Amino acid sequence: MPFLYSRGPGSRPRASSASERRRRDLLRRIIVAVCCGCAVWMALQCVMATVATRYVAVAAKDIARGDVIVTGDVSMREVPDSPALDDAVDDVDAAAGMIAQSSIASGTPVFHAMLARRPTVGPGRTSMTIALSSSPDELIVGDTVRLVTASDDDGEYRVLAERATVLDVPEHANDDGLLSGAVGDQSAAVTFALPPRDALAVLQVGEHAPVLAVDADDVDGGK
Incomplete structure (x- = not known):
């Protein structure tokens, strides 16, 4: 008499059991990965909480x-x-x-x-735009400089303004080598705030003599 295999009502095919085990293993791996990520995040939060x-x-x-x-x-x-x-x-x-x-x-x-802070003219001072013979490239708004020109007698310089505050500089100063900063060159026109007496001294010089802007600490006074 041949042997007949009879599957009971509660049994499942072997292939179905293997597939279910794989799904359970995958789910466990996902849960473990999520738990590890949460643990790392919480550890970082604890560390950051202790850092001011x-x-x-x-x-x-x-x-x-x-x-x-x-x-x-x-x-x-x-x-x-x-x-x-x-x-x-x-x-x-x-x-x-x-x-x-x-x-x-x-x-x-x-x-x-x-x-x-952006400087203002202030009381007792006036603003004046001056075409410098020196290059304005190193000047920035707020700098305080001395304005000097050539002396008439001994060839030395004389001070036109002891403390002139830079209010505005040309946006693009042209640097053309030997021609840079020539007298009357509008690319070197800088606006200063200075006392009226100093402004008049600059006006007297006009375009007939070079006007240089030098660091206030580099000049010891007029000569």
Whole structure:
């Protein structure tokens, strides 16, 4: 009598059991991966909670020396706290309207020492645009310089203005070698705030003698 295999009502095909085991193994792996990810995330949160942070203003793009900073030039970023950041700007509005005293690369924290307020004429002073014989490339708004010209008698210089504050510089100063900064060259026309007496002294010189702007610390006085 031949042997007949009879499958009971509760039994399943062997192929179906193998497929179910694979699904269970895959589900276990997914659960383990999710649990590991959650554990790592929670560990990082615990570490970050113990690190003090602060918000500082950073340059959102490269800012050139002498540029007037607008709101879009800087953005706020959360960084680890450090005593080195005590002088960092902590408000975008505090940087807006200020003048960059040095070049600031994109992503660099902005410090108060890098900025200066835009100067005004102020009481007892006047503004005057002067065509310099010296190159204005190194001047930035807010600089204080001395204006000097050639002396009539001994060939030395004489001081026209002891302290002239730069109010505006040409946006694109042309540098043409020996011709750069020639007398009357409008590319070298710089606007200064200075006392009326000094302004009159500059007017008397007119275009007949060169006018140079020099660092106030480089000149010891008129000669």
